[in-house]
Amino acid sequence: MRAPAPAYSANDGVIDAATAVLGGKLDLATDLVGEVSLHVARDSLVETMIALRDTPGLEYQQLMEIAGVDYPDRGVERFEVVYCLLSLTRNHRIRVHVRSDDAQPVPSVTGIWPVAGWLEREVYDMYGVLFSGNSDLRRILTDYGFRGHPQRKDFPLTGYVEMRYSEEAKRVVYEPVQLAQDFRNFDFMSPWEGAEYILPGDEKAALPEAKGAPTPLKADEIQKADAAQSAKVAPTEAKTTESPAQTGAGKSEPDAVPKPQNPAVVPTPGEGQNQ
Numbered sequence: 348m349r350a351p352a353p354a355y356s357a358n359d360g361v362i363d364a365a366t367a368v369l370g371g372k373l374d375l376a377t378d379l380v381g382e383v384s385l386h387v388a389r390d391s392l393v394e395t396m397i398a399l400r401d402t403p404g405l406e407y408q409q410l411m412e413i414a415g416v417d418y419p420d421r422g423v424e425r426f427e428v429v430y431c432l433l434s435l436t437r438n439h440r441i442r443v444h445v446r447s448d449d450a451q452p453v454p455s456v457t458g459i460w461p462v463a464g465w466l467e468r469e470v471y472d473m474y475g476v477l478f479s480g481n482s483d484l485r486r487i488l489t490d491y492g493f494r495g496h497p498q499r500k501d502f503p504l505t506g507y508v509e510m511r512y513s514e515e516a517k518r519v520v521y522e523p524v525q526l527a528q529d530f531r532n533f534d535f536m537s538p539w540e541g542a543e544y545i546l547p548g549d550e551k552a553a554l555p556e557a558k559g560a561p562t563p564l565k566a567d568e569i570q571k572a573d574a575a576q577s578a579k580v581a582p583t584e585a586k587t588t589e590s591p592a593q594t595g596a597g598k599s600e601p602d603a604v605p606k607p608q609n610p611a612v613v614p615t616p617g618e619g620q621n622q
Contacts, residue, residue, distance in 0.1 A: 356439040358383050364404050365441075369395055386444045392454045395443065399432060400459065407432035407441060410456065413466035415474040419500045424448050426476050430456070447476055455480035473498035492521060 361383050362376045372395050375386040387395045399407045412431040419425050424446040432441050447453050455478040456463045467478045468487040475496040478484055486493065494507050505524050513520045 354438075356437050358439075361405075361439070361441065364402070365399070368398050368402050368405065382440070382442065384442045384444060386446075389445045389447055389451070389453055392443075392445050393456060393459070396430070396432075396456050396459050399441070399443070405434070406436050407434045407439075409433040409435060410460040410463055410466075411440075413463060413470055415470040415476060415498060417474060417498065417500045424451075426474055428453055428470060428476060449475045449477070452477035452479035454478070457481055472496065475499070 358378050358381065362378060365383075365385055366373055366376060369385070369387065372387050372391040373385060374388060375384075377384045377386075385395075399405050409432065410430060411433050414429045414431070416427040416429060417425060418427065426447050426449070428445050428447060430443040430445075432443065434440070445453060453476060455467060457467070457480065464481060464483060465487065467481050468483070468485060470476050471478060471484055472486045472488050473496055489497065490510060492508075495502055497506070507524060508521045509524050510519055510521055512518070
C-alpha cells in the first residue's frame, strides 16, 4: 500500500488574513497550483516575518528554506529572495518573495530565525545578494578565492579559474580555465546499435564480424548471422525405437506374462477421450 502524501490545510482565507495584517507592505499575493506566494517590499521584510509568525490565524513559526532566483531580463532588481515558511499549528506552508540586486542589501532575518545565517550565506555565495545584519556573511559552498557567483544566468558554465595541485610548487595553484579538447559533434546513438560511421581504428573491419565478436552488431545483422549458422548444421533425424530395450524399460524376459487388467476398467473401443 502506498503511503499517502501529507495533507496540508487549504489555502482558504490565507491571502485575506495576510492582506489585513500586512496592509501596504504587501505588493502582490497569488494562489497558483495550490501554493500561496506573498510579494512584499524589501525594507519591510523583518516586520512582515514577525507579523506572519505572531499573528493568530497565520502562525508561521518555522523558516524552512531561503532560495534565490535570477531574472536577468528585468534589468533592475534582477534577483528574488524566496523564504519558505511552515506553520506547525495549522499545517500549512507559504512563500514570501522580495526583490533586490547585487548592490542593495536585503534585511537579515537572523534575529527571528538564527538558522537563516547559513541560508543567507548560501544565497550570497550563489547569487551575490547582500544581507544587512548578517554578522558572518561569507562564502559557504565555493572554494577560497572563487570569482563570481555560479547560479547567475550569465555565469559561464566552465568558470573563470581552475584549481589543481602542482608538483613543482608543492601546493594548490589557481590557473585560468583552458579547454584541452576542441568542440566535437557528439551523437547519442545507442552503443548497442553501433555508429553509422567508421570509428577511428575500425577501418580494418570492412565487413561486420561474426556473431560473438567484440565489435557490436546490429539486430538485423545478428539475425542474419544466426540464419547463416543454422543453415550449415544438418537437421537431425527423429529418434525411433523398435524394442523395449531401446527405450530404457529393460529386456523382456522369455517367461514374461501380460500385466493383469483392472476388472473395474471396461474398455470401450471407438469411444472415450483417449480413443
